[in-house]
Amino acid sequence: MSGTAALAAPAAATTRRRGGLQILRGLARPDFIVGALLVAFWAFCALFPTVLTSADPIRILEGGLTILGEPLAPGTGSFVLGTDSLGRDFFARIVHGARVAMIIALVPNAIALVFATMVGVLAGVMRGKVEYVLMRITEAIMVLPGFLIAMAVISTFGSSTTVLILTIVAFSWTYTARVIYGETLRLREMLFVEAALSVGAGRWRIAATHIVPHLKPLLVVYFTMNAAFMVLLEAGLGFLGFGIQPPTPSWGLMLAEARDQFFYPWLIIVPGLCLASLSIGFYLLGQGIQNAGRPAEKAVVL
Secondary structure (H helix, E strand, O other): OOOHHHHHHHHHHHHHHHHHHHHHHHHHHHHHHHHHHHHHHHHHHOOOOHHOOOOOOOOOOOEEOOOOOOEEOOOOOOOOOOOOOOEHHHHHHHHHHHHHHHHHHHHHHHHHHHHHHHHHHHHHOOHHHHHHHHHEEEHHOOOOOOHHHHHHHHHOOOHHHHHHHHHHHHHOHHHHHHHHHHHHHHHOHHHHHHHHHHHHHHHHHHHHHHHHHHHHHHHHHHHHHHHHHHHHHHHHHEEEEEOOOOOOOOHHHHHHHOOOOOOOOOOHHHHHHHHHHHHHHHHHHHHHHHHHHOOOOOOOOO
8 A cells, every 4th residue: 555655646746747837838828928918017017106107197297288288299308108188297197097907907806706706616515595595696696787887886985996896896706606606516526526525524625625726727717807807897987987086097087088189199099008908918818827727739620
């Protein structure tokens, strides 16, 4: 028995090393690298905006407008991206706006993911009445027009960051919970779970030691994918006036402020490109992580 165990240990270690090397090779894919670079750049802007610009993003600058009261074009004087319609440094507002985007992408996303994991695993492990109640509540919330209700909630309780985060969480956990619930049901039928049940392991122990650890790759992928969705959701609310309120810089708010500025296209193009790049970055990051965990597949020509 001891000889068998001694031979099994190196084999298991070799298998883990091969799996680790496969994942590292998968993370070297172009989609993961591009996504990681985009997200890392905007994370750096969010954490250290003063490294890139020392200008105050909310200060109306003397000389920030032309004699006719028009915004300064990009490259005018020390203004890399010009100024906005009020004469504020537009580059500073773009850089500082990354903080709002990253906060909304990460904080409500993490809260929603934890809550979705609790609901999905609890429903899949407990079954019976608990499963029925949790899944019917989840489905009831899924069919609600979340964007419209978010607008109503924010208009009632205000558009503070806390209200915005809680509102986004309330309507963004349901789909992930359904996916986790389905994956939990699949894992319950695996042999290692049945073996744990046969030796008397309780439901909570099985959930903590066998179900949740196997959900980690799925959770990482959904975290990055949902981050892209939440960036666009906050921008949409901000564009309609239900997001972060001025003078705090927000990319969605910048788009709203510039929607009538047809003769100053940089006021629309730059925030739009920022939103697109961060959303695409999160999507590519999640896609790369997902592909890294898959075995190599040969292309099939149809």
